[in-house]
Amino acid sequence: AQKVTQAQTEISVVEKEDVTLDCVYETRDTTYYLFWYKQPPSGELVFLIRRNSFDEQNEISGRYSWNFQKSTSSFNFTITASQVVDSAVYFCALSEINAGNMLTFGGGTRLMVKP
Amino acid sequence: ETGVTQSPTHLIKTRGQQVTLRCSSQSGHNTVSWYQQALGQGPQFIFQYYREEENGRGNFPPRFSGLQFPNYSSELNVNALELDDSALYLCASSSHSLAGADTQYFGPGTRLTVL
Numbered sequence: 001a002q003k004v005t006q007a008q009t010e011i012s013v014v015e016k017e018d019v020t021l022d023c024v025y026e027t028r029d030t031t032y033y034l035f036w037y038k039q040p041p042s043g044e045l046v047f048l049i050r051r052n053s054f055d056e057q058n059e060i061s062g063r064y065s066w067n068f069q070k071s072t073s074s075f076n077f078t079i080t081a082s083q084v085v086d087s088a089v090y091f092c093a094l095s096e097i098n099a100g101n102m103l104t105f106g107g108g109t110r111l112m113v114k115p
Numbered sequence: 116e117t118g119v120t121q122s123p124t125h126l127i128k129t130r131g132q133q134v135t136l137r138c139s140s141q142s143g144h145n146t147v148s149w150y151q152q153a154l155g156q157g158p159q160f161i162f163q164y165y166r167e168e169e170n171g172r173g174n175f176p177p178r179f180s181g182l183q184f185p186n187y188s189s190e191l192n193v194n195a196l197e198l199d200d201s202a203l204y205l206c207a208s209s210s211h212s213l214a215g216a217d218t219q220y221f222g223p224g225t226r227l228t229v230l
């Protein structure tokens with residue numbers, strides 16, 4: 001069965017600090033997809049990134065970067081030079097190819113960036 | 116914004132009543148998934164609709180049912196409401212692909228309160 005664990009329930013940083021959100025997943029499939037979503041107070045889940053299990057290259061998008069390591073079943077998310085607007089709940093999610101397009105979410109990490 | 120819309124925004128019902136939530140998918144998407152998000156938790160997959168048929172279901176009882184229409188919009192119906200059904204209900208649209216999990220884009224959600 002698939003499972004996603006986000007051990008950090010809440011993180012508080014001061015603006016301009018770097019912060020890493022951890023995500024550990026469990027799956028028996030060799031083909032799967034990993035996602036990160038952002039949920040601001042408004043409630044809508046905003047898609048950030050999608051990664052398939054065959055692509056272990058790290059990715060950078062502006063202040064955001066993602067580190068995918070199959071050896072440790074982790075898909076961590078780093079925000080560089082955090083800003084107050086980054087304050088939100090961040091979810092990591094997993095989709096197995098044999099489970100259709102069903103997303104299994106972690107419990108989320110609430111990030112608070114203080115000015 | 117994703118182009119996925121949901122109605123109503125908020126809803127208050129009493130235990131035992133029935134409720135219908137609606138979702139319009141993003142242009143070009145033919146698959147709709149529904150998720151339940153209890154306060155402080157990650158979203159839980161309810162079911163998915165593709166070509167007007169249920170295409171996968173999570174661990175939810177039969178009183179949770181759905182429909183998909185020819186224009187790909189969808190409804191989530193919940194009968195015999197219970198207090199634990201109070202949650203944010205999220206709809207997500209995506210394209211159906213045999214190659215793997217397509218990115219799901221979420222709507223703003225419907226906040227259901229059961230008294």
